[in-house]
Amino acid sequence: MENVKQMEEKFRALLQEQDSYREALSLVQWDLRTKIPTKGTDQRAEVIGLLSQKIHQIKTSDEMKECIDQLKNQTGDAILQRAVEVCEEEYQRSSLIPDEEHRAYITLQSKSESIWQQARDEDNFELLQPYLEELVAYNKKFATYWGATTNKYDQLLDLFEPGVTTALLDQVFEQVRDGLTDLVQQISQADHQPDSHILTHYFPKEAQEKFSLDVLHRMGYDFQSGRLDETIHPFAIGINPNDVRITTRYDEQDFRMAVFGTIHEGGHALYEQNIDNALAQTPLATGTSMGIHESQSLFWENFVGRSKSFWKVLMEDFKSVAPEAFQQIDFEDFYGAVNEVKPSYIRIEADELTYCLHIMVRYELEKALIDGDLAVKDLPEAWNDKMEAYLGIRPSTNKQGVLQDIHWSGGDFGYFPSYALGYMYAAQLHHQMQQEMDVEAVIESGDFSPITSWLTEHIHQYGKVKKPLELIKEVTGSSLNASYLVTYLTNKYKAIYNL
Amino acid sequence: MENVKQMEEKFRALLQEQDSYREALSLVQWDLRTKIPTKGTDQRAEVIGLLSQKIHQIKTSDEMKECIDQLKNQTGDAILQRAVEVCEEEYQRSSLIPDEEHRAYITLQSKSESIWQQARDEDNFELLQPYLEELVAYNKKFATYWGATTNKYDQLLDLFEPGVTTALLDQVFEQVRDGLTDLVQQISQADHQPDSHILTHYFPKEAQEKFSLDVLHRMGYDFQSGRLDETIHPFAIGINPNDVRITTRYDEQDFRMAVFGTIHEGGHALYEQNIDNALAQTPLATGTSMGIHESQSLFWENFVGRSKSFWKVLMEDFKSVAPEAFQQIDFEDFYGAVNEVKPSYIRIEADELTYCLHIMVRYELEKALIDGDLAVKDLPEAWNDKMEAYLGIRPSTNKQGVLQDIHWSGGDFGYFPSYALGYMYAAQLHHQMQQEMDVEAVIESGDFSPITSWLTEHIHQYGKVKKPLELIKEVTGSSLNASYLVTYLTNKYKAIYNL
Incomplete structure (x- = not known):
């Protein structure tokens, strides 16, 4: 039982870290679409890349896997139980895709979105x-x-x-x-x-x-x-x-x-x-x-x-x-x-x-x-x-x-x-x-x-x-x-x- | 020579990551003092804590130490050379303070700043x-x-x-x-x-x-x-x-x-x-x-x-x-x-x-x-x-x-x-x-x-x-x-x- 409590704490700390990166990323995205001066955007792309990467790393980390395995159907806290479920889905989805394909896909997405802009403008x-x-x-x-x-x-x-x-x-x-x-x-x-x-x-x-x-x-x-x-x-x-x-x-x-x-x-x-x-x-x-x-x-x-x-x-x-x-x-x-x-x-x-x-x-x-x-x-x-x-x-x-x-x-x-x-x-x-x-x-x-x-x-x-x-x-x-x-x-x- | 080039790239990547955290942190601080709604501030403190911690971790990391040791007086790039110098100063300062004292000091600082607010208000x-x-x-x-x-x-x-x-x-x-x-x-x-x-x-x-x-x-x-x-x-x-x-x-x-x-x-x-x-x-x-x-x-x-x-x-x-x-x-x-x-x-x-x-x-x-x-x-x-x-x-x-x-x-x-x-x-x-x-x-x-x-x-x-x-x-x-x-x-x- 003590073990479960400790694992719950570990899991909460992991979720909290993930959430802090998400909060920072959300603010960066809000600013990018409301307040950022024209020339400020170039370097901001790297900030978005880094924060997204940190979130992905946590979702697919060994620590996350350990928390999921240890807490699945174990914790008496209904909210944590459902959080484990959601994290497991995310973990599985991500872990089934080979790392190099995931990276190539992310690059393709961002390239394709900017090409779309041009394609639409030029019909x-x-x-x-x-x-x-x-x-x-x-x-x-x-x-x-x-x-x-x-x-x-x-x-x-x-x-x-x-x-x-x-x-x-x-x-x-x-x-x-x-x-x-x-x-x-x-x-x-x-x-x-x-x-x-x-x-x-x-x-x-x-x-x-x-x-x-x-x-x-x-x-x-x-x-x-x-x-x-x-x-x-x-x-x-x-x-x-x-x-x-x-x-x-x-x-x-x-x-x-x-x-x-x-x-x-x-x-x-x-x-x-x-x-x-x-x-x-x-x-x-x-x-x-x-x-x-x-x-x-x-x-x-x-x-x-x-x-x-x-x-x-x-x-x-x-x-x-x-x-x-x-x-x-x-x-x-x-x-x-x-x-x-x-x-x-x-x-x-x-x-x-x-x-x-x-x-x-x-x-x-x-x-x-x-x-x-x-x-x-x-x-x-x-x-x-x-x-x-x-x-x-x-x-x-x-x-x-x-x-x-x-x-x-x-x-x-x-x-x-x-x-x-x-x-x-x-x-x-x-x-x-x-x-x-x-x-x-x-x-x-x-x-x-x-x-x-x-x-x-x-x-x-x-x-x-x-x-x-x-x-x-x-x-x-x-x-x-x-x-x-x-x-x-x-x-x-x-x-x-x-x- | 090839070795120096590789080390320079590693150093630049490290600096870039540190700078991206710094950029995110700066935006969070700007927002905190200009746009954030009243009730939004509580959770933001954790975001600031996490981003500051990441910057500190990079400044005092083994990778940073390795870059400094390998590049000191080695790289032909004057800008990188000066950056190595600045990073070395920061590394040394931080590494000479025991970790637990650093953490205690950070906590003391933030507590003291909020006490100051009260002390000033109450004279x-x-x-x-x-x-x-x-x-x-x-x-x-x-x-x-x-x-x-x-x-x-x-x-x-x-x-x-x-x-x-x-x-x-x-x-x-x-x-x-x-x-x-x-x-x-x-x-x-x-x-x-x-x-x-x-x-x-x-x-x-x-x-x-x-x-x-x-x-x-x-x-x-x-x-x-x-x-x-x-x-x-x-x-x-x-x-x-x-x-x-x-x-x-x-x-x-x-x-x-x-x-x-x-x-x-x-x-x-x-x-x-x-x-x-x-x-x-x-x-x-x-x-x-x-x-x-x-x-x-x-x-x-x-x-x-x-x-x-x-x-x-x-x-x-x-x-x-x-x-x-x-x-x-x-x-x-x-x-x-x-x-x-x-x-x-x-x-x-x-x-x-x-x-x-x-x-x-x-x-x-x-x-x-x-x-x-x-x-x-x-x-x-x-x-x-x-x-x-x-x-x-x-x-x-x-x-x-x-x-x-x-x-x-x-x-x-x-x-x-x-x-x-x-x-x-x-x-x-x-x-x-x-x-x-x-x-x-x-x-x-x-x-x-x-x-x-x-x-x-x-x-x-x-x-x-x-x-x-x-x-x-x-x-x-x-x-x-x-x-x-x-x-x-x-x-x-x-x-x-x-x-």
Whole structure:
């Protein structure tokens, strides 16, 4: 027993050291995207390299192996037990890849990401093609190391959404596709069409910031444990549980960028701020999966921020900071405009309804790349075909098409489905929340804290203790089911489009 | 020969790793003093502990010892040779202190610094006394480990100002005291007394910032390699040679805090920005000593920023951002007011003329603590006696006296003289610069770049390659000589006070 206690201490010290490197690395990354002066970046790459290497060394160290072996199914501390489990998964994954392949892959990733930048700027897929081919080959190989025989893609999915499989995705995506294709079609032919042009008037940055800060306060974001800064590509980052920062971008011709962006990142940040303190400095003190994280940001952005109740209660505040051009906009026109549906080429600009279709395009393509017979060289054509099939529009350049996202260039195959899963989780959570409180009434009260408390109680506090599908099942009483999303979108958009 | 090449590569890799930890640590410290949310600080202390420990481990590692032994007097690369020298000094100093004493001392330092905060707030010297006693004892012991027999204080001085000894300080301080005592006396009895109250009117922060930024631009501070932020205790920090940040503090009732503070920190920052790129990622890529660093900040703050020429050229810009209350101030009154001489209790609020007297008080006390027979318990009384002797005023509280500075509580004995040396170096450099260009004419042109170029050519570029006294000798052709400072101050203040 004394032995276990000592080993627990050793394990905690190891986790703490790993976490301190992670904290330093997070701060370096936040600074790199917010404050660093232009010329300061070159040398910073080496700092990132060193800190990442130290984290990797600890994860794959003999000491870590010893702790795992000694503590597995031994410690009476439930949190430590789950931490051992997570560390074991990481240890095994890393140790199954030969060191030289791991190093070569890291180099390839960073090279490929910078080539992607150039390829996108020049609309030149051929430039990126050899790198993508290598990345696909490595991912297939790694999946094999991890034990895959036929379904390699399932191994990759597991990295981002533990427990989610191709079989499950095929099923829920089919449900979404079947449920939404008709609706999208009807909307495109509807007589009543909201017009988002009424929103694109000059709106000074300071006024956008004021409104965004007000919303963050109402959401319960703790400014003593965080801050809001400007960046180019907005993100939220948990530097430590009491230092969770949000970034946003202001477009003075379109307030939606900053306002909905801040609410979205605020949703991510609330998750990280409200994790149980007992999990601090363990690998459990973060979101349990990419999909559950995205469910939190999308819940706030769409189920709250784009709801009618939200604008009912906040329209007066909004108008009080908005310029003259916004003062006469009719409420229903405004609400319709922030929910306008319009098939578009770029995923991150997509509306709530067509967003999942963008994800399906990527999901089917990456599945075919890893387990099917799609060759990288045929990707641009395959992309455009799928866009035409699902969204009825065909990109005329690769910049508008396959080159728009960085994910594949960073070797992230299996990541995209998390975005759609986030929507489905959010809709299912929203449905459950409705059973327990009048969500619209809460939003209309202007005090959103009951929503934050509910999410903290059911999701946030657990960090990585519970796995995503387990969490959804426990909170909602049923397995993942895409019908909640279909129902929610159908009701909402039929009303907006008078269908 | 091949062996030396390989060893050089090993040495460079070691220096690079050490420098990456240092870079991460610098960023953490900058963030801690500028951006971190209130609750985020607790966990950050562990990050600082870990990164500091890694740097210490490399400095004292067997690999470092091997590089030093193999490369000493071997490598043909002059920069590497000097880096070996610096690393050897650091290695020897550290390795002569037993590990457990080093750890205990680090803990004592950080505890003592936080006790100091409380002691100062409560004006309670007894609270701090036992910590100071321990710190003094450790410093004496360390000096003995480093080889001191009688002059222990010289060993401590060497940490901050290599090559400077008690003998030299006694001599230059005597020169300054003899040269200035009469002048300070005459000034206090002069008929004409400038009045700094004309400066203490409301001056909005944004306007102060605008003027400060303008001055930084004229100084040649590179904003692509730096940035200006707010803090409580202003500082400049070189995160890497292309990321040298300045911080300042705005007092809306007294613009001098931010304006002269920014110029001062800008002087430090120019030093770090203009170090030769060839020194990057070696221990030579920083200022050569505390004193030379301070010479750069004081040169800009006083010899430029408080000069008549500076205000002649910038008065119009100043008034264009200043509120109504400043518009009618007479130029000579303004110039006198920013140079008002008035004995005061607090060092960091002291004027240019009495500042060195504050340093002498501290110098004589710390010398007596380390090598003489002054006991820590007698420090408050001894402090007050010296203040009365040198400045003619006697503090009525320890908060106004011995508790005002954090240095001794951090174990820094031998640091204070650097501040006065900085003044002497600056005056000697200013005198030399005058021989080579008409400094006042350059300032009056409004384009300060010839000054920055001169300082870069003679000081900045060398980083830590040349030692302080060697540098001064090379640039000015003569050894350190306090008469330049005495002459400069005498001429300037006789004119201001019509003596």
